[in-house]
Amino acid sequence: FVFYFGIMADVTPPVGLASFAAAAISGADPMKTGFVAFFYSMRTAVLPFLFLFNTQLLMIGLDHPVDVVVVIIVSTIAMLVFAAATQGYFFARSKLWESAALLLIAFTLFRPGFWLDMIEPPYDNLPASTIIEDAANMPENSSILLDVNGINIEGEEVSKSVMLPLGPAGAGEDRLYNAGIGIRNEDGRIYIDDLVFSGPAEKAGLDFDFEITAVKVQADRLPKEVFFIPAFLLLGGIIVLQRRRQRTEDALGTA
Template sequence: MIGIGIATAADGIIVGTVTLTGIGLVMSEAGRTDLGRQPDDHALPGRGDLPDPRHGSATTANYIVVSTLMAPVVVELGAQSGLLVPLIAVHMFVFYFGLMADVTPPVGLASYAAAGIARCDPIKVGVTAFGYSIRTAILPFMFIFNTQLLLIGIDSIGHLFLTVSTAIIANLLFAAATQGWFMTRNRWWEAVLLLLVTFTLFRPGFWMDIIYPPYDKLPPTKIMEVVEQAPADDRLRVWIEGEDINGKKISKGVLLPLGAQAPALQRLNSAGLSLMASGDQVDILGVKFGSRAAKLGIEQGFTITALEVATVRPAKEWFYIPALLLMGLVIVIQRRRAAVIAADELKPAS
């Protein structure tokens, strides 16, 4: 209990330092800057190291730390690489990874507590616990690549039921594949098939993206037309570039919330943007202080380079059908093998 008590007491120091001094924003900016450099740009050893997101702490303190230190880094790096996701998905991503500190060595507060009860090596407990909870390390990536798991984009009760039920099945299949037992002990190729089914149920859009591109790229001059036709509470995928107030070149994508249905000019003003078109170029004349556009890192003088709108394509949920059929095949094969094994065990010994 002494080690756990010291770690818990240190939580208050960490949280107080992050929330009261603003050091979290400084560390996040340093992380974004360092990751943007080439390896040979680092003059000092270790300059590019990022703070470890796995802070062993209580749940609330954990979220405060990782959301302050790591969420801005993930958002910025994703925007620069074309991965545009809602902010809540990023926060859930870093939050789940922060929680993994409870079981993973060398932090493993829960593992140390369990080892004290069981009177065994805490490092071995942590390694075993990580094996059992490895699905928790995979799930945050699904929050990023399939935001429907966070109930984003769910438009009906049937859609909600389908998303929740397939996610539950995927979790069970992932546990079966990683722990080596489904209806009976897995063969290696059965584990591979179960992992393939798990991936498809978690992210069916991956296969649909291969067949149909998810977005069409439009010129920036179409922005008024696109904003006018966008449904209520939609997010516009906008690509911008320019120089910030520090002279740093910025090129990234943002998800601009459009709010309620209204004329295009009104929706852009409510988001905090004032635009001016000049030929094939659209410049940002102004950004309201504290607006949604400002919080996304859009600044006056930036240029809108492109728009992306979702394409019309079949629902990605169609890939649930082959995935479930493949799962059914594994069930049939394993049940037959389990029946043979049970029959052999009932035979009298010769």
């Protein structure tokens, strides 16, 4: 994230080394060159934010070489489409609705999970009373996602989801302790009864007597890549329209 924003220093004022060097060569205004360069490099400023929402762009969670190839090809196409949308030109000068459609296509290719989350929730909620069994059954070195609420030491009400590392395989109580908590069951309601000092749970902002209301697990749902299909169909339609318009403009220019 920081690396990509560091790259932007080459083109954006007041540093803008690359922009100022280009301005010195061309004789153009340095500040104006810097702002134009920033506009052309806007995709570089947007990309780090996409890393946060689609970690596959960083090759995280890809288990097969085919997945790597697909991510590289799709993300490359998405970058080209985004550049075309921001510069207003693809195969021909883009109309306003075409630029908007290209932005939508680029977003879908970069983060197809956004649309899937609107149709199907990414997680199923399991009752907190089964947390010990759930922790024991999760894979080695995995994490557990919990919904919690309670009153912190400042007297403020807290309600949030936290992900805690479970460490190596073992008994549920031991793995929860690795995550930094011990629990107690009061009539089916689960509370944090022990908190490991400087453990993952404390660092996540949990406190004594916080109630664990649910254990969240990945839902069984459609692959997010299905949204590539409408995106590529829309992209194909725009290409056909622009190529047709380009041929018309070329014919008029020749005439």
